[in-house]
Amino acid sequence: MPDDQPPDTMNTYDIGVFLGYQGDRKTVLRSAGRWINRAGIEPVGREPGRDGLNLYPTTQVHAKKDAMPGKGAPGKSRQKRKKQE
Numbered sequence: 464m465p466d467d468q469p470p471d472t473m474n475t476y477d478i479g480v481f482l483g484y485q486g487d488r489k490t491v492l493r494s495a496g497r498w499i500n501r502a503g504i505e506p507v508g509r510e511p512g513r514d515g516l517n518l519y520p521t522t523q524v525h526a527k528k529d530a531m532p533g534k535g536a537p538g539k540s541r542q543k544r545k546k547q548e
Contacts, residue, residue, distance in 0.1 A: 474516040
């Protein structure tokens, strides 16, 4: 986190790392950008400089992540139904 970034915000790359995306910087940024778009989170600012990334409110990022289903949610419900039959 850069020194001039407000403590209550996360940039796009930080969000990608928080979500567990792996790979090179470009891959993490692309995946995080897609997630941010799906979550409907709007930026509250931008880092300074030519390569500055958008800044998003940390509390909103955490709330949206907690509200989204995990990877295995649909598969688990299918397995439960199969066992009941």
